[in-house]
Amino acid sequence: MDIFHDNPMLAGVRQMLGAFARQQIRPIAAHHDREESMPWALMKMAQGFGMTQTAVVDGRKALTGKDEDEGDAKKPKSQARLGVAGSEELAYGCAGICLAIGGSGLAASPVARMGTEEQKQEFRRLLKGEDEHGHIKVAAMALSEPATGSDISGLATTARPDGDHFVIDGHKQWITNGASAAVYVVWANTDPSAGRAGVRGFLVARGTPGLVPGRKETKLGIRASETAQVHFEGCRVHKDMMLGIGQSSEGLGDTKKMLDSTRPMVGAQAVGIARAAFDYLVERVQGGTMHGTPLAHHQRVAFELAEMEMEIQAARALVHKAAWMADHHLDNVRMASIAKAYGAKVAQDVTSRALTLLGEEALEPGHPVEKWYRDAKIYDIFEGTGQIQRRIIARSIFGVNPT
Amino acid sequence: MDFALDDEQALIAQTVRRFVDKDVRAWAADADRAGAAPPRLTAVAGDLGFFLDAVPEAAGGLLDGPYSHLRRALRGVELGRGCAGMAALLETNVEPALAVGRWGSAAAQAALFASLAAGGLATTARDARGTLELSASADGLRISGKLGPLPALGVASHVLLLARADDEPVVALVDVAAGRREALVPSGWRAGAWGTLALEAAAVPAAMVLARGDAAAAASAEILTWYKTSLAARAAGVAVAAMAHARTYATERVQFGQPIGRFESLLRLRDDADTGAAAVRLMALHAGWLADRIKDGDGASRAAAHDAASRARVLAGDVVDRATVDAVQILGGYGFVNDYPVEKLMRDARAFAQLLGDERFDRILDLRAQEA
CATH class of the missing domain: 1.20.140.10 (Butyryl-CoA Dehydrogenase, subunit A, domain 3)
Known part of the structure; x- marks a missing residue:
C-alpha cells in the first residue's frame, strides 16, 4: 500500500503547485474574490505548468511528458493521486482560482471518456488560441438545470433528432465558465422514453445559433470561478458532435461514473481550504497572546488546533485512498463519496472554528479565513450534495447499487 | 413560573415584528448589496423608539424608568429575523447610554446624551485579548492600539470601551475624534456601518472614565x-x-x-x-x-x-x-x-x-x- 507517502512524481507535483499557490495564487485571491472576476492572466500562466484546458483529453502526458495510458491497461496508474495532490495545493492558494484553472476539466472529462478521436480533435481545436478579449479559451460542462440539481436523471433539456442534426432546447444553471466558454459539453435527453439511456452529451461551439450564454451569478464563495446560466433555444448541433456516437451509450450512467472519478479531487480541494485556514491560525496563535499569556499555552486554543489537525489528516487520507483505488482500477464509488463528503465537512468545520477563535480581527473585510469559510460551503453542494454522498454511502453499505 | 408574555411585552414584540416584516425585510437585500442601511431606517425606527430608548428622558431620550432587557431580547429576536446589520445599528446605543447613565460623570452624560439626542450613534468595544496599550493616571487614560472592526463605529461619535489598564479593569467613554476612524464594509452585517478606530496615545479625560478596578x-x-x-x-x-x-x-x-x-x-x-x-x-x-x-x-x-x-x-x-x-x-x-x-x-x-x-x-x- 503506497498511499501514505508521496512517490517522487507526487512530491514534485505537490512542491511545484504548492509554490505556485503561495507565490502566484494567494497574492491575487482577495482581489478576484472581491471583484468576482476570473484570473485570466494566471490561468494563462498555469498553462505553462501543464494545466492546459485540454489536459484531461490529452492525458497525463501534457504534465509529465509520459503517457500512462500507453501499455498495460491493468497496470496501476498515478493519475488520480496526482489529481488530488495537485488539487489540494491549488485550493490551498484559493479554491475559486483552483476551479477557474481546472474548470475546463469538467467538460474535458466526458470528452476524454466518451469522445471519438474526431471529437477530441474538435475539442482541442475549439480551445486553441485566445478569444476576442485576449483570454485563453475555456470549456463548460452544462449539466445542472433550474429544476434539476441533485436529481440529474430528471433533465428537462431535450435534443430532438432532425436529419443529420439534433435540436437542443432547454436551460442550464450553475454552469462553471458558462458565460465565457468557447465550447460547451451539453447534456440533453434525446429520448425521454428511454430514461437515463436517452441522456447524451453534445459538443457545442460558442457562437452556434441558439446557444445563449446567460447571466453570471453573484455567489457566496469561489468567486474567482465564473458560474452562469446557459440557454439553448433551437440550437442545431450536428449528430457527429454527440459523445459516444456509434457506441451503446450508458447515457447518464457515464456522467455519474465521471463524477466518481472527480469526487476525490473535489474532496482534496476541500482539504486544501481547511489546511489554509489551519496554517493561518497556527501562525496567528504562535504570535498571539491572551492578556500577556501566549495563546498556544491555552488548551482552549491548542486542543482546538489539535482537533483540526486530526480532521485534516483524516480527510487527506480518505481522498488519497479514494484516488489510490481509482489508480488501481478498484471500485471506489463508496470511498469517493466518503472522501468528498468528509472533506467538505472538515473544510466547513475548520474554517468556522478558526473564525471563532480569531474573533473580531477576522471581521475585517477581505480577511482570508472569512473567504475560505465562504468558499468551503460549495464543497457540500456541488458535484453531488452532502446528502447525495450519504445516500450513495448508505446504499453501498446495504449492498444496493449506490448510483 | 409563567412563560406567557404580558400585554406590554406582546405589544412590543408585535410592533417590532410588523416593522421588520413590512420594512426591514424589504430593505435587507438592497442594504446588503449597497453595504449601507437605507436613509429611511433612521426616521422609521426612530418613530418606534429605537436609538433613544436607553437615554434618560431628562437628557432628551425616552427612558423614564428601569430599562427592561427582557423586552429588548424580545425585540432582538424580531430584529434578527429582519436584518442583522440593521439590527446592530438599531441596538448600538443601548450599552453606551445605559452605562454612561449609570456610572458616567455629568460631563460624560452631557457629551454622550447630547450626541445621541441629536441623532448620533455610539458603540461598544471590548479589548478581549489585552492587545490595547492603556496607561492610567489621575488625569485619565492614554490609549494606543486599534478598536474594531465594530458595527456602527464607521459613524459613531463615541465608543464605550471595556479594557484593562495597568492590569486593572477600566470602563471609559472614548470620543471618536481622539483617533483615526476608517469606515469598512465587511462580509456580514453589511448594513451595520462598521469601522475601526486607530488610537495613538489618545487621551481620555478622567471625567470620561466611568469606572476602575473592582x-x-x-x-x-x-x-x-x-x-x-x-x-x-x-x-x-x-x-x-x-x-x-x-x-x-x-x-x-x-x-x-x-x-x-x-x-x-x-x-x-x-x-x-x-x-x-x-x-x-x-x-x-x-x-x-x-x-x-x-x-x-x-x-x-x-x-x-x-x-x-x-x-x-x-x-x-x-x-x-x-x-x-x-x-x-x-x-x-x-x-x-x-x-x-x-x-x-x-x-x-x-x-x-x-x-x-x-x-x-x-x-x-x-x-x-x-x-x-
Missing part, C-alpha cells in the same frame, strides 16, 4: 450581560429566518419525485435548527429577565445574569452558524447565489460568535478564576 469589573460584567443577551436574541432571529426560508423552499422544490422537504435528512436539519433557535430564544429571554433583576452591590445576581447571558451567547453562536449553513445546504445551488436570502444570512451569522471575542475562551478563563 467597580469596573462589576460594570463590565453588567454591560457584557446586556450586550450578550441582545446578541443571542438577534442570533435566534437570524436562525429562525434562515429556517423559514429553507422550509418554504423545501416545500416547493421537487427532486426524486417529491418535495425535498419530505426527505428525513433535510427534516432533521430543519428540526435541529428550529430546536436550537427555540433554546437560544428562551436562554436570551432568561438572561434578560435576570439582567432586569441585578441588584446594586449584589455580586451574586450580577454573576448569575452574566453567566446566563454568556451561555446564551455560546449556544447562539453555534446555532446561528449551523442553521444558516444548513439553510444554504437545503437550498443547494440556489442557496449559494445572491438571488436568494440565505447566503446573506450565512455571512451575517459569523459576527455573533466573533464580536467581543471567543465566548468559550472567556467562560474557561472565568471558571478557572472562580475556582482558583
